[in-house]
Amino acid sequence: MWITILNAPLPIVSAAPYLRREPFIRVEQEVCGMAQRGGGRSEWERQQAAARREAERAAREAARREKEAEKLRKQQHIEKQQKLTENRTREISQRIARLDSILTDTLQRAPLGFDDLVVKPKIPLFDPGPLGIPESEPTWAEYDPEPPGLVGLLFGGAGRHGRAIERAEQEFQKALTAHKKRESQRNSALLKARREHAERVRKIEDKTQAENTKLKTRAVEFSQSRPEAVEWFVERILDRSTYPKGFPKKTQIAYRPQNRDVVIELELPPTSVIPDVRGYKYVKTRDAIDPVPRPPSEVKKRYAQLIARVALRTLHEVLSATPSDVVEAVVFNGRLTTTDPATGQTTRLHLLSVASERSNFEKLVLSKVDAVACLKRLNALVSPNPYDLEAIEPFIEFDLKRFRFTEDFDVVSNLDSRKNLLELSPTEFEHLIRDLFSSMGAEAWTTIPSKDGGVDAVATSKDIFFGGVCLIQAKRWSKLVGLDAVHALTGVMADHNATTGVLVTTSWFGRASEQFAQRNRVTLINGAELKHLIKKHLDIDVVPGVTPKHKPRASNNKQSGRPGPTQ
Template identity: 80%
Template sequence: MTDEVSAIRFRLSVPRITFMKNHSSASDRRICGMAQRGGRSEWERQQAAARREAERAAKEEARREKEAERRRKQQHVEDQQKRSEDRTREVEQRVAALDGALPGALQRAPLRFDDLVVKPKIPRFDPGRLDTPEFQPAWAEYEPEPPGLFSLLFGGSARHDREVERAKQAFQDAVTAHKERESQRLSALSKARGEHAARVRAIEDEARSENALLNTRSVEFAQGRPEAVEWFVARILERSAYPEGFPRKFQVAYRPQNRDIVVELELPPTSVIPDVRGYKYVKTRDAIDPIPRPATEVKKRYAQLIASVALRTLHEILSATPADVVDAVVFNGRLTTTDRATGKTTLLHLLSVESERAEFEDLVLSKVDAVACLKRLNALVSPNPYDLEAIEPLIEFDLKRFRFADDIDVVSDLDSRKNLLKLNPTEFEHLVRELFSAMGAEAWTTLPSKDGGVDAVATSKNIFFGGVCLIQAKRWSNLVGLDAVHALTGVMSDHNATTGVLVTTSWFGRASEQFAQRNRIKLINGAELKHLIKEHLGIDVVPGVAPKHKPRASNNKQTGRPGPTQ
């Protein structure tokens, strides 16, 4: 019974189980399909999110790149603008320095002999370690420890005594070595001190020597000795600070007979004037373009500059020298350049001015226009200095022609050379005629009784100013005054002469030189005559007279009275 029931139950249960199995499989498939469809959607969403993040990152990177590029371009523009502003500022500073050539000099104190006193710079003595002694050896560093109670019971006292003896010996050796090292140190220190003292003495001796020479020059300067006066004026010009690009070449001569300084100074080149006003940045072309300075302004600025240099030089010399030594300054401004026609280096004079102290000190230089001021001083200035149009200077600078021998008065009687003052009038006039013939002129002397004040007549295309030239020879021993030059102009007018030459064994005053310059007269003083005779005739002569070194009293009037020989 039981088995049957079990079989029935088995049979009844099989289809049910199968049905349930099939039903479970379909449900599982539906659930699995739903799970699969749900999985693909999540992956897609993840991929889409990743793509969106990548796109966002790319956009952000592009934005950053664009912003960085914008900043780079902006920085470049700012850098270019700053570069143009810096270059403009440099030009403005250069122009300001040029404009300050005269005002800057007026603010500086004039040079004095006291400013040239050498103050020796004594170096500090530095002994280094030689100045530090070593510490002396101390017995405590060598003394052995005393023996303990236990050591004393086993013979430690004798051992300690031996250690003490050895320690004493070591200590004594250390003291001896220390003394020896200290002796060497003290010896080296003494030697170093001696060497330093020797250096100090040498520096002080050199300073004393230079100051002694300076004192001698100061005394000779006060006496009006040419070498001392020229030396001091050279120091004045050396200490004159000019902007960068200015040459520092000059020559100085002192004529004690006139108490004047003749300065030949190299002018700055035309390139010292900036041909641009500044610079501007053109953003569209990313270029820095110069802003041209008008040519008229460049030329005007150069004319102002060289006029300022001339006035500044006159001021520096006259303010630093006393009136009883220097009463006037003649300034010749020259320029060394290249001749465009020949390619050779040539020297051109662009400016020449002479000013007496009283006239110059009456000027208010801080307020003058430099060009107008030179015009008031009757300066000779190139009409176009920037274009290098040259002028003839008031006085040709030739140092060897300025100089009389210092010992003429002393040795003239003993000298084997020909003394011009000892020639008779006819001999002197013939010597002058020979000189002009040797210089390329067709010259002859006149009859003494019919010369009308003319000692010789010369004609030549190359002689001084060309044409017919009347020559007067003055064998004088004192200043040839203005009245003698005036007289020559009258004779020139009577004879319709083109030019005149006044030759003397002595010297001329400034008024004579200025008058001669305006009236086509060439003046030849004793020093220049000596030079010309040596150069063209090969004869070494003695003019026979030299101006006194001691300056004359402050009196500019020239009497023109001749000396004892005429």
């Protein structure tokens, strides 16, 4: 803002008013003009207003971008949650698919043979490392001094060069000597490394040869139905069988050459392997992933199908990998280790038991069967409610199966001091059986006259394994106890209203007898088991007096298509 003062001379008297008022009038007029030109605001005010408008515009733009970013974050979160939901549901579906295919998957795999067990040596490659790299030999060019020039020759360079050559030759020879020494040391170390590697290879080959020789021996013993060899091979079969995560790998195996059958007790998977949800769903309003429950009826049905598939799979794996002249049948017991809710103690329950002849099993089309229905057709004993851990009594109690007949019974029965049960009189045998059951907890003993030459009795007990009123029949036989004997015992049980029955023999039983006995509350005790019980409860060593006769074989390994180990 400028103030204009007139320079024209004014009279002193008349200038006073101008000096007092004219400048302020002009300033006022000029300020008013500027205000009129600026719309009533100053330049500073206009700048401040513009700055405010820019700030407001920037704030609106930032808010818009933040809103869009928040919307994008929410969308990304929703997509992430939806993807997580889909992955969890897919995982459940895959678990169910693996459980559903437990039986069919194994049908595609070739059965195990002894050839598959041949050990192939893993020979490590010889790696000499730096020892395998020869050191470059020194060359004269590295030591040959530069010849003198023309000027050097004129001033005694020839003599100096000659002396330099002599020194270089000495250094060169020293280098050659040192090189040869280092190479000699390297070659010695390399030779030692080769010898050590050869020794390691020899040990690996010797160990491999020993294992394969042992395998050949096992193969021969397997073909001869030696129990240890058959059990070893069946164990290899089951070890090779892979199950999903969460399945236990516990088995017990016994082979009975008299029946040519394998008894397998396998730990079943816990009920928790069946997912209790069908999948998952994402709820946007709560931003939560909720499980979709699987109906309890479906869970129970799937568990029943699962353990049935495990049983059929085990039967298939063993029967497909063994020849009929060694294994004619398989007895499978499925048990589950769990916690008794009433006591809190660990308990083992049998949920399934099935015995199948090879001829019956080979007729099945396993890729198409309903596992539960198939077991029913095989007359299996299956828990009515396996998911609820309702136990059954298996066809064969496994613990006693380890007490087998030995091949020397016939040979030593007349040579050692042990009691031969076949040589006891009926009265002596009766007293022995009575003492045995009394020591096992029988509270009463009443002999029932019989006409078959055996010892029949009634025993009662609250603690003995047969429980309640039990009818006991003993047969001092040297041959197979057939199914008719078990039928006869059940008839006598009905006549006397007995709760259970026990059939004791000095010989052995067939599979049909075992299966029928299981279904009719009869416990069978063969000669080997009787020997064990007498030793355990009476501390008396006895000889059953008979070895089960091996059934004649229809063919050898080669004829049955069973490969042996590589020769």
